[in-house]
Amino acid sequence: MTLVRIVEIVVDTFGDVAAETLEVGRHRRIEQPHEFRGRHKPATSDNAREPGHGTPIDGDLEVFSGLSTTKNVGDVIAKFALGDRGHATTVADLLRSDTYGNRALFTQNPLLPATIAVALAPSLRAFDERIPMSSDVESKFHFSREMVSGEIYRKYEKAMRKYWKVEDLDFTQDALDWQRITPEQQKGLLGITIRFLAGEQAVTDELVPMLAASHALRRFDWTMFLATFLLEEAKHAEFFMRWHEAVVGVVDPSEVAPHFLTRGKTVDPTGRFEVRDVMHEALPNYGRILHEAALGGTEKEIERAFVQFSAAYNGFVEGVLTMPSYEIVIDTTTQWDAFPTLKQGFKLILADEGRHITFGTTACRMLIEKDPSYEEAVHEVFDAYRGNIVGLVEYQKAVPGLDVGKYQTMKVRHYRNRCREMGVKPDDTLIEQILDPSIDFVVGVEAG
Ligand SMILES: [Fe+2]
Numbered sequence: 001m002t003l004v005r006i007v008e009i010v011v012d013t014f015g016d017v018a019a020e021t022l023e024v025g026r027h028r029r030i031e032q033p034h035e036f037r038g039r040h041k042p043a044t045s046d047n048a049r050e051p052g053h054g055t056p057i058d059g060d061l062e063v064f065s066g067l068s069t070t071k072n073v074g075d076v077i078a079k080f081a082l083g084d085r086g087h088a089t090t091v092a093d094l095l096r097s098d099t100y101g102n103r104a105l106f107t108q109n110p111l112l113p114a115t116i117a118v119a120l121a122p123s124l125r126a127f128d129e130r131i132p133m134s135s136d137v138e139s140k141f142h143f144s145r146e147m148v149s150g151e152i153y154r155k156y157e158k159a160m161r162k163y164w165k166v167e168d169l170d171f172t173q174d175a176l177d178w179q180r181i182t183p184e185q186q187k188g189l190l191g192i193t194i195r196f197l198a199g200e201q202a203v204t205d206e207l208v209p210m211l212a213a214s215h216a217l218r219r220f221d222w223t224m225f226l227a228t229f230l231l232e233e234a235k236h237a238e239f240f241m242r243w244h245e246a247v248v249g250v251v252d253p254s255e256v257a258p259h260f261l262t263r264g265k266t267v268d269p270t271g272r273f274e275v276r277d278v279m280h281e282a283l284p285n286y287g288r289i290l291h292e293a294a295l296g297g298t299e300k301e302i303e304r305a306f307v308q309f310s311a312a313y314n315g316f317v318e319g320v321l322t323m324p325s326y327e328i329v330i331d332t333t334t335q336w337d338a339f340p341t342l343k344q345g346f347k348l349i350l351a352d353e354g355r356h357i358t359f360g361t362t363a364c365r366m367l368i369e370k371d372p373s374y375e376e377a378v379h380e381v382f383d384a385y386r387g388n389i390v391g392l393v394e395y396q397k398a399v400p401g402l403d404v405g406k407y408q409t410m411k412v413r414h415y416r417n418r419c420r421e422m423g424v425k426p427d428d429t430l431i432e433q434i435l436d437p438s439i440d441f442v443v444g445v446e447a448g
């Protein structure tokens with residue numbers, strides 16, 4: 001962007017009133033923007049303080065109110081200072097007057113405008129070099145017929161149709177049930193629900209890099225779906241917060257933390273598999289890589305980091321690891337004939353999760369179809385956290401009487417489905433290890 005173009009933008013933005021105020025009009029004849037025509041009389045040194053003479057009116061006030069901050073004034077000055085320091089002095093003189101209420105700002109420090117100009121000049125120059133000024137108005141619009149008939153956009157529409165509210169749920173029966181179950185049952189159930197309470201907050205927080213990446217990749221349909229996704233994760237966190245508040249009577253971190261099952265580093269007695277914290281280690285790490293790529297990486301770097309993050313978030317955590325946990329809670333409430341609202345909440349959440357998972361796996365498939373080398377990123381993620389899905393879920397032991405084998409088979413089914421949705425080849429060794437009855441260590445503190 002050239003300096004001339006900057007001046008034009010400033011003048012376009014602030015209009016002819018600004019042009020005259022900033023003394024540009026003396027040097028450049030600028031076409032007066034339509035909305036400013038006939039709405040003021042030119043300011044002169046004689047009439048500048050008189051109503052209607054150089055004083056902005058109506059909508060002009062809004063425009064000029066933006067000038068009343070140090071940064072905006074500094075921006076304007078810096079733009080002129082870059083091209084002609086003489087102009088900066090003139091502008092500084094004008095701004096020191098009280099024509100537009102800037103007197104207080106500048107009389108306190110007469111050198112402020114020049115100081116700002118010098119300070120802002122390098123960053124403005126860098127800004128000019130970095131961001132091309134597009135004259136293409138079409139680039140401001142993102143919708144296309146192809147997009148709004150596409151599968152991601154349809155997921156957005158479905159999410160909007162299926163919206164549910166926590167405030168519509170009644171926790172009364174669950175609170176009564178909590179009082180009648182045994183302390184062991186309370187401990188077992190709370191171990192699961194508290195992990196969900198922490199997990200839903202974590203996945204809400206960790207979703208932002210995907211939004212940044214979708215923006216960088218100019219995928220507005222992904223951004224729209226992710227808006228529902230983020231809201232739903234926040235709502236899931238709200239559900240668990242309200243359930244624990246109404247049923248167990250705990251909300252504050254100091255009240256819920258003692259019930260969190262802290263997992264050891266690894267609990268595989270053979271030492272073959274390492275168990276790591278996927279939620280609080282993998283997601284933030286892959287998220288940081290994706291966020292950095294979105295901010296300054298190439299398109300390929302963003303796409304690869306997106307596949308990696310999505311494989312961890314949607315494929316691994318949502319799509320395989322937590323699936324048995326939902327079932328375990330639903331099975332437990334059925335077995336105990338208790339907690340109807342917990343069951344209802346889990347079913348509602350599970351329906352949302354189905355959309356989240358298939359958004360991620362569909363996005364991965366699209367990117368992998370574009371560049372098959374991204375498939376490797378999926379396998380890298382599943383390999384790095386292999387121990388977490390090969391081992392048994394700790395909840396399977398926390399709630400006595402559940403069919404342990406059912407949840408391992410379920411993991412394999414989900415893993416195969418995720419691979420199919422992403423268009424990648426399943427790792428047969430991983431499947432064998434999940435189903436191997438001799439590999440029966442438990443992921444978590446209830447190990448053994
Ligand atoms: Fe969730």
Ligand SMILES: [Fe+2]
Pocket residue numbers: 203233318352353356
């Ligand atoms: Fe989710």
